[in-house]
Amino acid sequence: MSLNEANVLVSTYIDEVPTYASHVPVPNVQETVRNNPLKVPERYVRSEEEIQKVLYMPQLSSQVPIIDFTLLSHGNKDEILKLDIACKEWGFFQIVNHGVKIDLMQQMKDVVAEFFEFPIEEKNKYAMPPDDIQGYGHTSVVSETQILDWCDQLIVLVYPARFRKPQFWPQIPEGLKDTIEAYSSEIKRVGEELINYLSLILGLEEHVLIGLHKEVVQGLRVNYYPPCNTPEQVIGLTPHSDASTITIVMQDDDVTGLEIRYKESWVPVTPIPGALVVNVGDTVEILSNGKYKSVEHRAMTNKNKKRTSFVSFLFPRDDAEVGPFDHMIDAQNPKMYKNVTYGEYLRHTLNRKLEGKTQTDAAKIQD
Ligand SMILES: O=C(O)CCC(=O)C(=O)O
Numbered sequence: 001m002s003l004n005e006a007n008v009l010v011s012t013y014i015d016e017v018p019t020y021a022s023h024v025p026v027p028n029v030q031e032t033v034r035n036n037p038l039k040v041p042e043r044y045v046r047s048e049e050e051i052q053k054v055l056y057m058p059q060l061s062s063q064v065p066i067i068d069f070t071l072l073s074h075g076n077k078d079e080i081l082k083l084d085i086a087c088k089e090w091g092f093f094q095i096v097n098h099g100v101k102i103d104l105m106q107q108m109k110d111v112v113a114e115f116f117e118f119p120i121e122e123k124n125k126y127a128m129p130p131d132d133i134q135g136y137g138h139t140s141v142v143s144e145t146q147i148l149d150w151c152d153q154l155i156v157l158v159y160p161a162r163f164r165k166p167q168f169w170p171q172i173p174e175g176l177k178d179t180i181e182a183y184s185s186e187i188k189r190v191g192e193e194l195i196n197y198l199s200l201i202l203g204l205e206e207h208v209l210i211g212l213h214k215e216v217v218q219g220l221r222v223n224y225y226p227p228c229n230t231p232e233q234v235i236g237l238t239p240h241s242d243a244s245t246i247t248i249v250m251q252d253d254d255v256t257g258l259e260i261r262y263k264e265s266w267v268p269v270t271p272i273p274g275a276l277v278v279n280v281g282d283t284v285e286i287l288s289n290g291k292y293k294s295v296e297h298r299a300m301t302n303k304n305k306k307r308t309s310f311v312s313f314l315f316p317r318d319d320a321e322v323g324p325f326d327h328m329i330d331a332q333n334p335k336m337y338k339n340v341t342y343g344e345y346l347r348h349t350l351n352r353k354l355e356g357k358t359q360t361d362a363a364k365i366q367d
């Protein structure tokens with residue numbers, strides 16, 4: 001038995017299906033565009049200052065690290081070192097040779113695209129309720145006056161399977177549920193292996209990081225960004241960092257939208273067909289006492305093309321305790337973050353609007 005399995009067995013079995021956060025319901029963006037493709041309603045318009053306060057540096061795109069997953073699996077020391085540098089300097093990287101079949105990735109894109117083409121009445125059968133974040137809608141809206149993102153979302157919790165809420169799993173088109181399951185199970189394989197490599201680069205035994213999760217919880221968020229007549233005025237997804245341990249993103253091959261913070265600039269992550277984008281989340285930032293940062297990112301929209309991103313979040317179970325590891329703390333690196341129960345941290349994050357790094361800042365020990 002692996003240490004991971006042992007940990008799951010000895011930790012208390014939690015079977016209550018979790019609920020995460022409430023939010024204010026918002027208009028559907030895809031319908032807004034369908035009704036009037038030229039007009040961008042006031043509630044979505046951002047100030048020029050907000051959009052452009054950080055430099056846009058597309059020339060740095062080619063420097064976003066690319067990690068060969070097969071080399072990692074073979075224990076290649078150079079690739080592990082590359083992973084370490086990627087996590088420290090960028091917080092983001094793309095993985096190739098991950099073994100997720102290209103046909104399965106395409107099938108996921110196809111069935112989800114079909115779902116979004118159904119009439120709104122059909123999709124709204126899975127509408128996100130005001131007191132949770134699963135279903136079809138948009139999260140992180142906490143007031144009627146908040147400026148909104150140019151994006152509709154479909155969210156389901158996939159693992160552990162006993163936490164699923166079947167009422168939010170679309171029954172249209174046929175096969176969507178099976179495809180989400182097949183895709184997510186492959187992402188789980190890749191993601192858990194990546195978490196083991198993170199454990200190693202954090203200076204721990206391979207299975208310690210996963211063990212700390214009690215169980216790895218995995219959610220899927222599909223972000224659907226309709227075209228926008230004035231893309232320079234809106235944001236698809238507000239700058240934020242992810243509360244996860246790691247996040248694995250499948251992007252469209254032919255349209256760029258994801259931008260990450262690198263030093264004082266926004267750098268677009270140019271899609272590599274077949275690759276997956278991975279980023280380090282807040283959990284790793286806290287555990288590593290800030291050595292690895294969960295980097296701020298945002299999604300921008302396009303004038304003529306819709307874009308869809310398939311985002312899998314892997315994170316600890318609610319009762320996991322998360323705080324800086326002792327070996328990350330010394331006289332030069334005093335403890336920077338409080339110890340938190342992960343469920344509380346996650347709910348604190350999900351019950352606020354997306355706002356850069358404010359949630360990790362709130363977890364810091366005040367001077
Ligand atoms: O659309 C994207 O590429 C990014 C999505 C994202 O950051 C998220 O869903 O947390």
Ligand SMILES: [Fe+2]
Pocket residue numbers: 240241242247297
């Ligand atoms: Fe994100």
